[in-house]
Amino acid sequence: MTLEFDIHGRVGDFRLRASGVLPGRGVTVLFGPSGTGKSSLLQMLAGLLPCEGHVRFDGHSWQSRHAALPVWQRPLGMLQQQPALFSHLTVAGNLEYVRKRRGGRVDVPAIVREVRIEGLLHRRVQGLSGGEAQRVALARALVGDPALLLLDEPLSAVDLPHRESLLQRIATIARRIPVLYVTHSLDELLYLADQVWLMDNGLLQDQGPVHQALASLDGPLATRSDACALLNGVMGGFDEEDHLQAVKTGQHVFWLPAAQSRETGEPVRLRIAARDVSLTRSVPEGSSILNILPVTVVAVTPCGPGQHVVRLQLDEHIVLARISSRSLRELAIQPGQRLYAQIKAVALA
Numbered sequence: 001m002t003l004e005f006d007i008h009g010r011v012g013d014f015r016l017r018a019s020g021v022l023p024g025r026g027v028t029v030l031f032g033p034s035g036t037g038k039s040s041l042l043q044m045l046a047g048l049l050p051c052e053g054h055v056r057f058d059g060h061s062w063q064s065r066h067a068a069l070p071v072w073q074r075p076l077g078m079l080q081q082q083p084a085l086f087s088h089l090t091v092a093g094n095l096e097y098v099r100k101r102r103g104g105r106v107d108v109p110a111i112v113r114e115v116r117i118e119g120l121l122h123r124r125v126q127g128l129s130g131g132e133a134q135r136v137a138l139a140r141a142l143v144g145d146p147a148l149l150l151l152d153e154p155l156s157a158v159d160l161p162h163r164e165s166l167l168q169r170i171a172t173i174a175r176r177i178p179v180l181y182v183t184h185s186l187d188e189l190l191y192l193a194d195q196v197w198l199m200d201n202g203l204l205q206d207q208g209p210v211h212q213a214l215a216s217l218d219g220p221l222a223t224r225s226d227a228c229a230l231l232n233g234v235m236g237g238f239d240e241e242d243h244l245q246a247v248k249t250g251q252h253v254f255w256l257p258a259a260q261s262r263e264t265g266e267p268v269r270l271r272i273a274a275r276d277v278s279l280t281r282s283v284p285e286g287s288s289i290l291n292i293l294p295v296t297v298v299a300v301t302p303c304g305p306g307q308h309v310v311r312l313q314l315d316e317h318i319v320l321a322r323i324s325s326r327s328l329r330e331l332a333i334q335p336g337q338r339l340y341a342q343i344k345a346v347a348l349a
């Protein structure tokens with residue numbers, strides 16, 4: 001169920017041009033600076049803003065040179081930055097309205113549980129907080145039984161305690177429904193993204209797997225001060241005495257501080273911030289860092305005054321190190337060189 005498009009259009013004086021193929025599964029994060037056209041692209045794909053070109057979903061034309069399918073006939077669920085709920089109805093009334101309109105095929109109680117809004121069902125929409133309204137809007141989108149979800153900063157008003165559980169929920173939903181997800185937050189991208197689409201100045205530019213987007217020295221993500229690499233791994237054993245959790249990635253084991261044990265074999269994303277990686281020529285003695293691994297330098301690029309980012313190969317994985325230009329000079333770092341990386345890592349769900 002892929003979405004394929006090649007469109008261009010205007011919003012006031014702003015021009016937008018984008019083409020791409022949204023994978024049929026998982027989360028594609030649309031990322032880019034404010035005002036670059038991310039919301040406009042979502043609205044054009046949904047049919048809420050006029051544009052030219054073609055949009056096809058699952059082999060059906062949503063838009064061509066000759067015709068455009070009305071929004072309500074497109075099998076999609078959309079969350080806009082300001083959730084548009086019916087203010088004269090309760091939360092339950094909002095869900096029921098969409099269920100009836102879409103033929104009533106979905107299991108509404110299961111969706112209510114999935115998005116955890118059981119306690120809100122009898123509340124009036126006007127009294128909801130911004131974060132509650134966004135959760136209700138997500139539930140309402142799911143009640144429409146969508147084949148595609150377009151989510152425009154769905155967590156912008158959600159507080160920290162609810163954020164992680166909602167991210168988990170969206171990741172679960174994305175296993176059955178493809179999600180195009182707009183955010184400014186690198187944390188959300190790291191947690192959710194399978195693919196990343198980078199938008200700048202009205203143009204949809206690079207599109208690729210998240211690991212590649214994060215580690216590309218030509219792209220905007222690897223040179224940020226909070227640049228990270230992601231490694232896929234599985235949970236290993238838990239050391240109860242020191243509260244350390246092993247995570248296996250390929251042939252390496254990382255040790256991470258952990259308050260409690262996680263189930264062995266559970267898949268996990270390991271997040272390694274470039275600023276938490278330091279480099280040495282030989283295995284350091286007496287280091288407090290638990291993870292010291294052999295790496296090979298792939299490439300180096302400047303990333304701000306007195307700073308460089310080094311792209312490193314760790315077996316089949318890529319890791320980034322952000323180091324001072326002085327260290328770069330003193331270690332005489334160059335492509336092909338073998339070094340040791342001291343790494344602090346953080347596990348994500």
Ligand SMILES: Nc1ncnc2c1ncn2[C@@H]1O[C@H](COP(=O)(O)OP(=O)(O)OP(=O)(O)O)[C@@H](O)[C@H]1O
Pocket residue numbers: 011012013014032033034035036037038039040041
């Ligand atoms: N109704 C409108 N009339 C005129 N210009 C508009 C209108 N809506 C949006 N724009 C302009 O279009 C450009 C793209 O806006 P859009 O909201 O799509 O960007 P965005 O990347 O989603 O931004 P943000 O991340 O801040 O939400 C901006 O320059 C914006 O000012």
